[in-house]
Amino acid sequence: MSATPQPDWEDLYSQARAVARNAYAPYSRYHVGAAGLVDDGRIVVGCNVENASYGLTLCAECSMVCAMHSGGGGRLLAVAVVGGFDVDDLKMGKPCGRCRQLLFEAGGAGLPVNEHHTLAEILPDAFGPDELR
Ligand code: THU
Secondary structure (H helix, E strand, C coil): CCCCCCCCHHHHHHHHHHHHCCCECCCCCCEEEEEEEECCCCEEEEECECCCCCCCCECHHHHHHHHHHHCCCCCEEEEEEEEECCCCCCEECCCCHHHHHHHHHHHCCCCEECCCEEHHHHCCCCCCHHHHC
8 A cells, every 4th residue: 555645835836837837818818827636646737728708718726627537537635726927926826716616526625725725724614525425
């Protein structure tokens, strides 16, 4: 049995910053990058992908969760999110409400987001899979 992977936060922020450069954000010009540690040790990343219809925009966290499942599934153990207009000066990102819900499904209440918060703190009393069992 292998040990639970531990997050290397500097590496997660670095990968989040790197993927944020790939954001397709011609409308808002706001770049977001997300990087997550999966329980099998993989690092998955995602960037925001905007759309001319605006409302169909995919957030970076959404892209990252899709990458996790597309790459074989698993559970998120830690997530770093960065965002900003200047890709050379990205700040810590705040996941939007919909993304908090997606992260809850993929990592649960204890999921650390940007090192200093857990999902339970930023999405208290969440509706989740347990309600449907
Ligand atoms: N965005 C994300 O990628 N994640 C969030 O949690 C918040 C917002 C993106 C969507 C849009 O492309 C841009 O940031 C401005 O809202």
